[in-house]
Amino acid sequence: MEQDDPLLAGQIPEQDRHVRLLLDSGLIEQCEAAFDDSVASAPNLVGSEWNRPIVLVHRAILAWRLGRISLALELAADAWTELDADKHRDPETAHALSMLGYLLEGHSAPALELLSRAVRIARDVGDANTLAHCLLREGMTLASRVLVSGISLERYLSEALERLDEVLALETEGSTHRRALAGSGRVLVELAEVDEAQRRATEAIVDAERSGDMFAQSIANWTLAEVHRRRSLLDLGRTMASRALHQAETIRETMLINRISTDLASICQRLGDHVGESAALRRAVRAGNETIHILQEGLGQALEQRRIAIHAQRKANAAEAAALRDPLTGLANRLGLERYAPGLLERSAARGGIPWLLLLDVDWFKDVNDGAGHSMGDAALREVASLLRAECRAEDLICRWAGDEFVVVLAAYSADSRAAGPAVAERIRAAVDGHDWRQVLGEIERRPTVSIGAAAGPARLDELFTAADVALYRAKHGGRNRVEVDDSERREPLPAE
Template sequence: MEQDDPMLVGRIPEQDRHVRLLLDSGRIEESEAAFDDTIASSPNLVGGEWSRPVVIVHRALLAWRLGRVSLALELAADAWTELDAEWRNDASTAHALSMLGYLLEGHSTPALELLARSVRIAREAGDPETLAHCLLREGTTLVARVLVHDVRSERYLVDGLEKFNEAIELTSYGALRRRAMASSARALVELGSIKAAHERVLEALEDARRTDDLFGEALSYWTLAEVHRRREELEESRTAASRALHGAELSKDTLLITRLSTDLGAICKQLGDHVGEATALRRALRASGSTVSVLREGLAQALEQRRIAVHAQRKANAAEAAALRDPLTGLANRLGLERYGPGLIERSASRGCIPWLLLLDVDWFKDVNDRAGHSMGDTALREVAGLLRSECRGDDLLCRWAGDEFVILLVDSTGDGRNAGPAVAERIRAAVDGHDWSQVLGELERLPTVSIGAAAGPERLEDLFTAADVALYRAKHGGRNRVEVNDSERRAPQTVE
């Protein structure tokens, strides 16, 4: 199999590319198993070097070709929603839009709109490879309006041919060029340029054979069959159409199977081959062409409805998350603590761990507001929030309770759990005390420190908060910038200077 196809390399992970190459080579059982492994191993991909929408919509196309319509719908909707959420006029966005448009080919208006938009974005992004992708898919959809959906318009053929020719100019080898060559030859046939079409399709066919690209062979043989038919070479036309249909069936392109079966049946009828005609029509029936068209039309409509629903749900989730978060510091707010705190305490206790609650108050905060201004006070609170994040784990719940008070809920304290809370509290105290406040607040007589009360035990959130509040009171009245502990076993108070 071809390994360095520019149509795929760099856009999707190797495992996804491998599935596509298996499918294009007609190795269906292997491609199905590889696809299942890919989905199972990375269901929520993707970050890092790949664009998440590109990978998701590519998987939607694979799922569609494998006959998994529901999964194709789900993946395509997720990709579309991702694009809506973080729109960028870059090559990845163009690539994802192009694949979505190709997936919706049967639903012509939105498909053509997406494809044209993807071409515009690819041009602006200045990425030749992506532009070639987008041009090929737009050209394929334009020509399909004539060949598959029986819309008799020369304009679609001319526009499609222009897209194919530009794509050919932008790439020198690989599946993208082969398919652009074969598809452009098919448009040339419909426009009456039989000789030019024949020369072009033979080049594409030779390259497809050399690289074991069954899908590319099917496209090439389809065009070659029509070339022979226009020249009234019906025997050669039937042979080419049969080979095209065989390749399409192996690579599982249902719409191409339906069209080729119909064409083969018409050629057999001209030859008086009624057995061949009947066989071709049965193959068309098996491909369920009309059902597939309805499914694809329904897919487009359901996809849009699902996209809207998912987008609305994400907005609702975002609004809920915003309601639980303090806008100044980005930490959870009081409502967030009340929402998530009890569950975290229960989870920690159920695992045999000791939950700790730290209640923190910023010392001398009134001086900061009075001497430096409230905007500097807000800056100081954001600095404290940043220090809390750096000293706590990702699973811990950090909350701005009110004003200059913060709450930290430490969960899953394993090992020496009895000392986990005081240890974290002391790290926080030392970090705030040693922070370079002059860079933020300038010269103040009293720079911020923190007093912390800590409480442990499997009690309810309210009980832990009350116990920590008592310890905080001792810390404030014991001279500030200190940690006091009050756990559920009435452990003797300890002071950390």
């Protein structure tokens, strides 16, 4: 096999170029293995010396032809994202855009726009090789709308021939030249220029057979089949169409298989070869079914990957939520406080409010544990958590700090919140003090109460916690079951950034 087009040298890994040569030569098993090795050896291309969008689109085309639809779509989407973010007008961008448009097969306006945009960029930068590649892809895509899709639009044929003739005028070599020859020959047949079509197809076959380019061979033989059919040389037409179909099947060009099969069936019908006609139609149906199967399989793979991704995300979210929750009370734990409190404090200060932090300690908790047992102690903590929820707003942050200590961060949304902290703290103290603990703990000598230290602003968690801890110390040593407010509570909140 000859080397691939020089434009790809330096743009994609050598191994990727080798995969494309194997595929175009019909060596599918070797291609499958080489493709897997290539993707595994450089899956992300981060910091590589190659042009990342070009590599991604090139691999997407290979994956599509190998029936790996889900991977092809993923690679194409990644490339499109990068190209959308890249505003440069250079040969590499033109080449990648053109490959992406060709991958979409020209069946939608975005695909044709990508191809046209790529040609415009290539013309602007003045790179002949890039321009030839972009023109070839646009010309072949325009032709496919008529030749493969069966759309009868002469405008597409004229535009396709114009692009392909320009490629030939650029005097390029290799696959670009021979595919332009073969493709333009097939277009010329449809435009009734049969002699010139035969000349180009014959020249393309000689070059394609020497290089092992089975794609160009298939197009050229298909062109000759149509030339012979139009000259009523049906036996020769059947031979060339059969050869073209075999080559298309070998390299897995499904849409090409479908159209050549249909043309072969038409030739066989005119010959009265009903066996050959049936066989050709079966191959067309098989190609169509294979296309549907591949698309269904690709959709199934995409849906399954989506399902797995959602399931994994849910598990990750659940694990993260569990890590931030106290399993006994269901409140946020110390990690949850550190995660959520800074944002709550910043939002309160940004709205001109005065954030408050309340630090609570359950009085006589050791007596509950010693007298009623640890299970009753756990029940008491759960009950305190329930009372805290009842007395606080949904937007407030309630945490179990450690043991029998709790923290409440009040979300302040107005400047009128100067008295909010002491008021909420007193409400919590009274609720715990007045609670009927007999339903939870039975008859005990000393029912639980809470001591609370309260501190307001500045909007930094560590400073608020330290100030509230000092106030709590005073409450505990002042007789318990009381609220103490930090002496520096008159400090102004931090200004919003």
